[in-house]
Amino acid sequence: MVSGSKPFSRTKSSRVWRSGQKTRLMGLTSSVILPLLFGSLGIFGLFRLLQRMRMKAYLKDAVVVITGATSGLGKECAKAFHAAGSKLVLCGRNRERLQDLLQELSTSADHPKNPHKHHTVIFDLSDIKAVVSAAEEISKCVDHVDVLINNAGISYRGTIVDTVVEVDRKVMETNYFGPVALTKALLPSMIKRRKGHIVAISSVQGKFGIPFRSAYAASKHATQAFFDCLRAEVEQYNVDVTVVSPGYIQTNLSLNAITADGSQYGVMDKTTSRGKAAAEVARVVLNAVGEKRKEVLVAGFVPSLVVYLRTLCPRLFFTVMASRARKERKAKDS
Numbered sequence: 518m519v520s521g522s523k524p525f526s527r528t529k530s531s532r533v534w535r536s537g538q539k540t541r542l543m544g545l546t547s548s549v550i551l552p553l554l555f556g557s558l559g560i561f562g563l564f565r566l567l568q569r570m571r572m573k574a575y576l577k578d579a580v581v582v583i584t585g586a587t588s589g590l591g592k593e594c595a596k597a598f599h600a601a602g603s604k605l606v607l608c609g610r611n612r613e614r615l616q617d618l619l620q621e622l623s624t625s626a627d628h629p630k631n632p633h634k635h636h637t638v639i640f641d642l643s644d645i646k647a648v649v650s651a652a653e654e655i656s657k658c659v660d661h662v663d664v665l666i667n668n669a670g671i672s673y674r675g676t677i678v679d680t681v682v683e684v685d686r687k688v689m690e691t692n693y694f695g696p697v698a699l700t701k702a703l704l705p706s707m708i709k710r711r712k713g714h715i716v717a718i719s720s721v722q723g724k725f726g727i728p729f730r731s732a733y734a735a736s737k738h739a740t741q742a743f744f745d746c747l748r749a750e751v752e753q754y755n756v757d758v759t760v761v762s763p764g765y766i767q768t769n770l771s772l773n774a775i776t777a778d779g780s781q782y783g784v785m786d787k788t789t790s791r792g793k794a795a796a797e798v799a800r801v802v803l804n805a806v807g808e809k810r811k812e813v814l815v816a817g818f819v820p821s822l823v824v825y826l827r828t829l830c831p832r833l834f835f836t837v838m839a840s841r842a843r844k845e846r847k848a849k850d851s
């Protein structure tokens with residue numbers, strides 16, 4: 518009897534102790550944790566609202582220059598910034614396609630909210646003289662530039678051993694020297710006004726190189742480095758720099774890519790066709806500009822992981838890439 522009553526009373530007292538603890542915890546939850554949680558959510562919501570309002574004000578009536586506006590991401594950026602109320606200078610090589618885009622914007626549902634007359638400027642980014650004259654033409658169309666989006670670009674497919682150096686040069690001129698020349702031409706007026714924003718559309722391939730894309734990956738690595746240096750140099754003049762690094766996007770990039778001998782690749786790669794929608798990436802670009810982000814990675818889990826793998830575990834990265842190269846070579850030869 519006696520030996521059996523002890524555990525019974527211990528169980529009872531521990532039950533009482535536990536119920537006291539439960540009551541104290543409930544009291545703590547209702548008096549401290551919940552108000553703190555709702556308060557933080559409220560502050561966060563208010564912060565996001567203010568951020569959105571500031572972003573809207575920043576983009577409305579901003580003068581935005583977009584290169585490569587005839588297709589893919591550039592075209593979707595044009596639609597996104599038009600919807601945000603910006604005044605656009607649309608650049609490309611194809612006059613007709615730019616006119617079609619102007620027509621499309623003028624009949625879009627967002628058009629009544631955007632009172633601006635947009636401009637088009639035709640030039641080839643791989644021709645530096647043409648880029649310099651285009652910058653002069655842009656300065657005549659609009660009295661200042663708030664945002665320059667260096668979007669135009671070409672891709673490449675080929676083995677390094679078979680590729681003529683003119684192809685490397687062409688990719689570099691379009692993806693690197695062209696945007697650099699346009700940026701340098703428009704930068705002095707931004708510095709003078711102590712206001713401006715320069716965006717570079719790079720790629721995850723600006724952060725790691727994958728086999729059979731050497732010229733493209735090299736041009737995007739150069740882009741990343743140039744605009745990182747620029748960001749540091751111009752921050753003191755209140756000029757912002759954003760580098761956007763997307764993974765695959767559903768555009769004509771692979772169709773328009775050039776090969777080892779400079780001919781058009783002309784294939785819609787599965788990876789490209791399964792990529793993110795260009796309109797979705799354009800929204801990311803718009804928000805990145807509105808929020809003055811310094812860098813944005815727009816990629817799925819695997820490419821994002823590879824970015825870290827390249828830095829933190831380079832030996833594993835090299836092994837994976839060598840195996841990928843062997844597999845791709847084998848698939849091509851069979």
Ligand SMILES: NC(=O)c1ccc[n+]([C@@H]2O[C@H](COP(=O)([O-])OP(=O)(O)OC[C@H]3O[C@@H](n4cnc5c(N)ncnc54)[C@H](OP(=O)(O)O)[C@@H]3O)[C@@H](O)[C@H]2O)c1
Binds near residue numbers: 591764770
């Ligand atoms: N698609 C992807 O998977 C992907 C992934 C990461 C990054 N990106 C980057 O996104 C940007 C936009 O490419 P996209 O995917 O939208 O490809 P896209 O549909 O092929 O569009 C490329 C644009 O660049 C223009 N362009 C090409 N060469 C030019 C030159 N020499 N001078 C002037 N304009 C030129 C094209 O104009 P024309 O009409 O005159 O040819 C076109 O408007 C590129 O910088 C690309 O590297 C794309």
